[in-house]
Amino acid sequence: MPRAAVPRREIVTHSSEETIQLGREIGAQLKPPALILLSGDLGAGKTTLTKGIATGLGAAAEEDVTSPTFTLVHKYDGSTRVYHVDLYRIGDIHDLETLGLEDVFAEKAVVIVEWPEKFAIRTDWPIVNIHLEHVSEDIRRISIDDPAEVLSSS
Numbered sequence: 001m002p003r004a005a006v007p008r009r010e011i012v013t014h015s016s017e018e019t020i021q022l023g024r025e026i027g028a029q030l031k032p033p034a035l036i037l038l039s040g041d042l043g044a045g046k047t048t049l050t051k052g053i054a055t056g057l058g059a060a061a062e063e064d065v066t067s068p069t070f071t072l073v074h075k076y077d078g079s080t081r082v083y084h085v086d087l088y089r090i091g092d093i094h095d096l097e098t099l100g101l102e103d104v105f106a107e108k109a110v111v112i113v114e115w116p117e118k119f120a121i122r123t124d125w126p127i128v129n130i131h132l133e134h135v136s137e138d139i140r141r142i143s144i145d146d147p148a149e150v151l152s153s154s
């Protein structure tokens, strides 16, 4: 029996470690190029999930993945290149050039975006939408929408 794929619909995690582990499984299944949009309130676990995704992709160590809230973009270089973008403070910036991301979609990378609703990124890359919801102190409901099947089931 092949191992079950990362569930496509909804997962409930009970600790940040569980969320990181889910991220690792997502990262291990990701086929670049892919745009990952992470929505959810402050503290929902977007950066925590990104730690797992970047680790699962072999792009960074968990402790190297920190919130790019002030710098807006972090780049992690490993077997896959990962851009981790946080648009929370994007303010009046309205183009990818200002973010230094104008050439990103010419690469075969993985781009992970927190607060994607702040600025519409146009790309023909496949998109995985992940929504994180704060249920209680340590519990998060995480829904994964993967219409382009970027996450393989193998």
Ligand SMILES: Nc1ncnc2c1ncn2[C@@H]1O[C@H](COP(=O)(O)OP(=O)(O)O)[C@@H](O)[C@H]1O
Binding pocket: 013, 014, 015, 016, 017, 018, 019, 040, 041, 042, 043, 044, 045, 046, 047, 048, 049, 067, 114, 137, 138, 139, 140
């Ligand atoms: N199940 C969980 N999943 C993710 N984070 C959790 C969970 N339970 C508690 N936390 C805590 O919630 C916070 C999430 O922060 P962070 O990942 O930076 O959120 P965001 O990037 O969405 O603002 C961290 O302090 C983390 O330790």
Ligand SMILES: [Mg+2]
Binding pocket: 046, 047, 048, 067, 086, 114
């Ligand atoms: Mg964050």
